[in-house]
Amino acid sequence: MEAMRILLVDDVHLERMQLAMRLQRLGHVVEAVASGHEAIEKYPLFDPDLLLLDVSMPDMSGTEVAEQIRIQHPEWVPIIFLSGHDEPEMIAKAIDMGGDDYIVKPVNKIVLAAKLKAMQRIAHMRHQLKDTTKSLEQANERLSQQVNEDGLTKLANRRYLDTKLAEFISWHGRNNFPFTLIMLDVDHFKLFNDHYGHLEGDRCLQAVSSELKKNFSRAGELAARYGGEEFVIAISNCDKTRAVRECERLKECIQKLEIPHSKSTTAEIVTVSQGMVSWVPTGLETVENMYQIVDRVLYKAKEQGRNRFVAAEFT
Numbered sequence: 001m002e003a004m005r006i007l008l009v010d011d012v013h014l015e016r017m018q019l020a021m022r023l024q025r026l027g028h029v030v031e032a033v034a035s036g037h038e039a040i041e042k043y044p045l046f047d048p049d050l051l052l053l054d055v056s057m058p059d060m061s062g063t064e065v066a067e068q069i070r071i072q073h074p075e076w077v078p079i080i081f082l083s084g085h086d087e088p089e090m091i092a093k094a095i096d097m098g099g100d101d102y103i104v105k106p107v108n109k110i111v112l113a114a115k116l117k118a119m120q121r122i123a124h125m126r127h128q129l130k131d132t133t134k135s136l137e138q139a140n141e142r143l144s145q146q147v148n149e150d151g152l153t154k155l156a157n158r159r160y161l162d163t164k165l166a167e168f169i170s171w172h173g174r175n176n177f178p179f180t181l182i183m184l185d186v187d188h189f190k191l192f193n194d195h196y197g198h199l200e201g202d203r204c205l206q207a208v209s210s211e212l213k214k215n216f217s218r219a220g221e222l223a224a225r226y227g228g229e230e231f232v233i234a235i236s237n238c239d240k241t242r243a244v245r246e247c248e249r250l251k252e253c254i255q256k257l258e259i260p261h262s263k264s265t266t267a268e269i270v271t272v273s274q275g276m277v278s279w280v281p282t283g284l285e286t287v288e289n290m291y292q293i294v295d296r297v298l299y300k301a302k303e304q305g306r307n308r309f310v311a312a313e314f315t
């Protein structure tokens, strides 16, 4: 069994020292303090597996200390009371106040060793439970991230985008703030795939995505994969003038990647076309309708020669 970290609280110096030594001899790590206030202060720093708490102390009784600790630290740690009294009412009261066991002073060596053994088993289970809970929490975090994330590009996925967009629209509607939505599509991506291969195509999408993430990751900005080689950028509190600047910036940052695209009839490198809409939502617009609007202007940008953006007239 592993050693326990024991917080020992007793106001009588000699008794405290004797008991601390005995506990240390049994292989435990002991922090011995002389008052309830000290115990409350030490508790979070020492992070004990067990509390040995004298019941009668002048400044604060052991039961009061136990009550405070149970309130301040909801994670359960066993408490054993130490007392010169062996009346059944005293024992019952101590357990009611949050104690788990009771040892009558002077502490009998064999009784102490046996009770510590029992507490050690509990401490062991508690550590196991803590570890399991921690790995479960981590697994949950990973899972919820995966639910919202696109596997290839690690951008937000379509499901997350749909939800966030609905929230964005109603929030901007309520607050009367402008909102911008950009849909972009890699130009001649089929030709890219056909020429360089699907794996290189994937790498291209990843490079474009990480650029989008880098450029649109501030609070109120969202970059997501809409599907295939189409992406969406949502920018909170962004009016038309700024939206135009953002589209320019987006165009430039993709060009700066300088990914060769020898089959493109638009440029020698990978470029994107964009459809943008910037408006002050009423809050009643549907996500589907807004996708349709940006998709329509994105199509126009394609028709007009690609590597450009077209803004939708929408008020």
Ligand SMILES: Nc1nc2c(ncn2[C@@H]2O[C@H](COP(=O)(O)OP(=O)(O)OP(=O)(O)O)[C@@H](O)[C@H]2O)c(=O)[nH]1
Pocket: 152, 185, 186, 187, 188, 189, 190, 191, 193, 197, 198, 199, 200, 201, 202, 205, 227, 228, 229, 302, 306
């Ligand atoms: N490598 C790769 N290709 C993808 C992925 N998703 C979609 N595509 C490809 O993207 C291409 C999209 O082609 P189109 O919709 O014809 O569009 P385009 O060739 O980009 O032409 P324009 O949009 O008109 O410039 C198709 O060849 C799809 O197979 C992906 O995850 N990885």
